[in-house]
Amino acid sequence: MKLVHYPYELILRDVFTLSHSSRTSTPGVQVELSCEGITGYGEASMPPYLGETPATAASFLNRLNLEQFSDPFRMEEILDYVDSVLPGNTAAKASVDIALHDLTGKLQGRAWHQIWGFDRDQAPDTSFTLGIDSPEKMRQKALEAASKYTVLKVKLGSEHDRELILAIRSVTDKPLMVDANQGWTDPEYALDMICWLKEQGVFLIEQPMPRQVIDAQSWLLERSPLPVFADESVQRLSDVARLKGVFSGINIKLMKCTGMREAFRMMQLARSLGMMVMVGCMTETSCAISAASQLSPGADYADLDGNLLIANDLFKGTVVQGGKLILSDLPGIGVEKIL
């Protein structure tokens, strides 16, 4: 197998604001993995706060010797090797995993949602995230988004939380998910906020408290009238089992968990432990989004809007129609390259 890779900066349609940062583009790396005349596509997306850069990804990918593998179907061996080369580098690892899944799916002539046994008609609606902004801008964004999406998501965690929710609620009554991004450190305050948010038509809370907090988070889960999902508290498969009783569910993101193989296992494990599953994303092209969407028919919720936020998508694959994820019938991860 032959691997090539190149940096590809994702240009955002709008300035994107989180509780700790804002930006106009997201660094990324595109990879192509070829075997038997077929090419699989993969991608690493690297929001700066997660520690990877195009340079670290290139350095990681250059260390890999994938030419030692002639059979792409030995995915366990290949991906165990990729994972073993260096610690961390989860987005770079995910780029190889995604390309390998695209390649093997194409060699089988099937999309991964089929190989995993899912029905693509069961793919959930995706939420659409409203970046933090002034109340006036939030109203405008919410109004626009409410015309296209069935579920909105808002990132909270500042002193203006209630004001922002009320701004959104002044223009739409669409169901809301809230990602607090570890923003609430006092569990009593978090519980008060969750109770208030429920009255405002919020149906799910992500990561209300810092990821190091376990006991207070369990305390919160027991009392919370809304399901509470782990985001920063869960990276990889090894994190999942200890979150039972701490969170209602987990948000699985390919760039954090090293890709589709581990994501599928995390989903299975969470289900086995009675936990719910959301499939999430970073800012990504339709390559990684379509890869993640292959899992979505098995998830309770999807937050796969990363490709909708960029102006220079390289791929056509999973799209959103009337709020719902529509998976293509192409094999592998279901994409075609358009640029």
Next chain:
Amino acid sequence: MKLVHYPYELILRDVFTLSHSSRTSTPGVQVELSCEGITGYGEASMPPYLGETPATAASFLNRLNLEQFSDPFRMEEILDYVDSVLPGNTAAKASVDIALHDLTGKLQGRAWHQIWGFDRDQAPDTSFTLGIDSPEKMRQKALEAASKYTVLKVKLGSEHDRELILAIRSVTDKPLMVDANQGWTDPEYALDMICWLKEQGVFLIEQPMPRQVIDAQSWLLERSPLPVFADESVQRLSDVARLKGVFSGINIKLMKCTGMREAFRMMQLARSLGMMVMVGCMTETSCAISAASQLSPGADYADLDGNLLIANDLFKGTVVQGGKLILSDLPGIGVEKIL
């Protein structure tokens, strides 16, 4: 999809003795699931002590309406439906699951060990089981088996346990697994036996105590110098998580867990919880054995000798050479029908 099924009695080469019964044949049912001109093969094997019969299986299979499904790749939906029709009937359910995996694998042109990402060269050796017999007969069986297999398994649980082990040890020093079939009710006695068995070159114990026993089994696990595997204590996916800290590993059998889909999940879950995995079987043709063997490269141990014990195998698939499981390169479950 069209399902046909017929009873097929498995004739044993030798009388097979467990701690509670002996028999000369095992009832079974063969199934064929067809779609797009391709046929997938499946099988239910029904040792009498598990409660299913060819009549209950036929009755179950006749209740199924699989013609409502035109896309065999919607495996989640199809197998959830099959599981929902009646409780129990795990072997009958497994027959449909195996046939569906054979069918979808053939439609993809790949064997399931490939689809799951395994390397078939990593398939383990299989153990070969010596049925309980007189010491003289045990010596003879052990001598024969030791010439063909690298690992022997013996079923204990009577007052003659030590005598039988010594009879085997008088003719071979091959590594031994012991299945106590819930035969030891006193944990102190079980621990004594395990310590003694370790001195005799036994490397693994299956189900030493009754399946209802949890606390005493945890006590035993803490003290046991050998890994202790669950057999009767584990049936399906929902049993696995509570066995962490109670057993070192689990023996997964398709006929008890409803088939390959659930078996794969049980393997993943056990791994995620830090437990080991054995893939086991009933008396089965090479159909169900080859299906189970698709999982074996991901297992620590295999006990897939059920087809070696019958005189009227219907299939050619996974074979044993020098003790090792050799998976065929045929798609699906890797079998061809030979009768």
